[in-house]
Amino acid sequence: MQDLHALLVFARVAEMASFTRAADSLGIQKGRVSIVVRDLEREMGVALLHRTTRSVQLTEDGRAFYLRARDLLADAQELQSMFSGQAASLRGRLRVDMPTELARSVVIPALPDLLMAHPELELELSSTDRRVDLVQEGFDCVLRLGPIVDETLIARSLGKLRMTNAASPKYLERYGMPRTLDDLRSQRHRMVSYTRTLGARHAGWEYPSGDGYASLPLPASMQVNSVQTYHAAGLAGIGLIQAGYSALAHHIESGALMEILPDLRPEPLAASLVVAHRRNLSQRVRAFMNWIEGVLEPYFD
Template identity: 35%
Template sequence: MDQITAMRVFARVVEAGSFTRAADQLQMPKPSVTKLVQRLEARLKVKLLQRTTRRVTVTPEGAAYYQRTARVLAELEEIESDLTQERTNPRGCVRVDVGSVVANLILMPRLPAFYKRYPQVQIALGVSDRPVHLVGEAVDCVIRGGAMTDQSLVARRIAQMAFTTVASPAYLAQHGTPANPQELLDGRHAMANYFSAASGRIVPAVYVRGDQRFEIAAQGPISVNESTAHLNAALTGLGLVQTFGPIVQPHIDTGALVEVLADWAPPPMPFHVAYPANRHVSAKLRVFVDWVVEVFKPYNAGRAAAASMALPRGTT
């Protein structure tokens, strides 16, 4: 038995939580995965995994074995990288998960420049606003807005994204322009809301000026859990939308959207690129993370600078 291969297969089963998912990620037949783990258990004379019809759980002995072998496998990967040209010529596929608006309007317009710099790195871009389990779904990194509280991840802050409230000219012609967030609470205006894909709850739109603060979570005519649809709700006149300023700036420039409540600025949202803390950072992942930091750098320059610098002019 190839012990290193067996260790790698066992680690993937633990991370994926399933023999089937591990086999898919390793591109191996499921019986081969099962047999390698069984042989490893026989060699060690200990039960590493508890198998039921629904799931696989790690025994205390298996958890201890995984923690120690994960470090060994990471060290082996680093040694192999040092002995190849991967560090100076990274190659392979990086699996990334990112929200739809950030993917379409920020990353994808700049990917040709990335490929020119790193022609042998491929990006598998998972586009969604739902939470993902990086290890279980074999995702290398995520780009997300908001506070990062998961201690199993290394989170690198890449931006502070300012918010802007917008509406279509048609909506404002029919309903007027709000002068104060109180009008949203009074029902004189409709909010097109964004709700969390994880909790199903509406994410309040926050408005701050001095010591005044409003949180608007009233149910409007539509609520969505995906950022591109949220933007389209504003473009189609379904109500006021509070979203990231650089995302809507091109539409403000063309007149498709109008900014309102500009003097009620909520706190900006931090953005992070995050990856598992216990996983070796490969050369391909390292260059991608460094590139993401470059791409998002303009968003740290303040609201006006980010709006003018961050998105390619004419992006829609």
Template identity: 40%
Template structure:
């Protein structure tokens, strides 16, 4: 059996928790992946995985073996890279997922510059606000806003989005201009609801001024789970919304949105690049991270020096 394919198959099954998902990400059949793992267990004479009809769990021996396998696979990739000339450009397929508004307004317009630097990197870009299974979907990295809830992943803090509260002139003409955040609880006012991907709940608008903190309990006519649709609903006059400045500024400049509560502060939103744990950071991923750092420094710079959540 091919030792590399066998080790890679075992590692992907552990990471994905599924033979089916591992087979999909490796572009192999489920039967092939199953046979490779079975052959590995036969050679080692150790049970590496517990299999049931619903899930695959790694055994204690399997977990210890997995940690060594990940290092071996990383060393093999480093060995391959070291044989290339020092001037060789990073190359290969890179799978990333970013929020849809960030992709449309910042990342995609800047892509020609990245491609000019690294023409041999093939970027598979997911542009969505959905919760991505970083391990199961075999994604190299994900850019997401807000505090992270999955402590099993490795994350790097790369920026902070400044936020504001806005409404379309048509909405304000119809409902009136709120003078205070508490006015958002009045019966005539509505927000555009943004549905959090993990909980499905409406993300609150939280404001602070001179030590006073408010999170008005507002009604909505429409709630969406996509940033572009959220902005479109606000522009259509469906309600008040809170937005990152990079999304709002062009529409404010054209008079399509008007800022509200400018003497109140909306807490900034941290932005993280998230990686699978124990995954080797390849040259192609490293240059992409460096490029994202540059983009965030221009559009959403960190307020403080604590840029790293956990060292890679």
């Protein structure tokens, strides 16, 4: 092979299981992707992909070839950047995913400095509250909150994000300022319940207890399945909320929300950067990891 372009094209098709999505992510025409893969198969002498009208899947030979190609591409990228210092300008595509509210309230406001320092960095930022598939959707790294349940992924722990209890001044005028857990009951407080699935069991009010955390049964004024709606309900005075301090800090500073029970905050939320393979730690990914760790550091508990 004259260069690694064919391997890159093939690997992207394999990861995204689609010629069309691979072409879009590489910025080339779908027909060009098909030609490159076909020529690669001819050169290797084996079929690397099963093609149907609905899907593209690796053959057994293709799976073995992909694993070696992925490592070779990672080695080539590492070789290209091994003499580049950390301060060198980053270039090329970097596709990342992170929770919507964290992107909106913390990461986006800090991005201009990063992009100004690295004008050739092609950042593709996905913000969603679902668990994306790193390989199938072509992500270089993903910022995840909470435990990492997939043991096949490589995770780098960043720290634990501070949580806070909050309510609007209008709500506290009606119910009073709680000073203790008993006040939550005696003052007949209500909370907004956040669940991923509407109708799921209400978790209650979380608080530290002994060496761990417990839950106090507390009536829910409403149930929501969106983080943004959850925050909006707290701001509207519908009920008490428990959320990441990073998302509520500007509301607390402006007086739109007030922190309550500061000594009884919920359990901090673990933040991790996740990659699909250790070889995915290119210079771009490592630099982004270091940058975002610095951005989040003020909000770690």
